Amino acid sequence: MRWIAIRAAMLFDGTGLVRDPLVLVGDGRIAEIVSGPRAVAPPDAELVDLPGATLLPGLVDTHECPPGVVMGGPAARIVGSGPGTAPSRNFSAR
Structure with a gap:
């Protein structure tokens, strides 16, 4: 082994x-x-x-953003990642 x-x-x-x-x-x-x-x-x-x-053995990082979500400052922005995806939108974090 x-x-x-x-x-x-x-x-x-x-x-x-x-x-x-x-x-x-x-x-x-x-x-x-x-x-x-x-x-x-x-x-x-x-x-x-x-x-x-x-x-941190055996622990899984569960603090992940879904694909396409960019975090930064007080807002999260969803970005398209290819043809046929939605345009960027901004969401205020409250």
């Missing part, structure tokens, strides 16, 4: 912050998350060191 060990400053696990975590990934899946004295990577693991970073 190919191991990747990801070390960071913090990790948010959905319940709180874990300091100095080591995330062990094997075959593309999170196998274990450890911290403290147990946080030792397997000797053959590829180490990814992310000092100062906070990891």
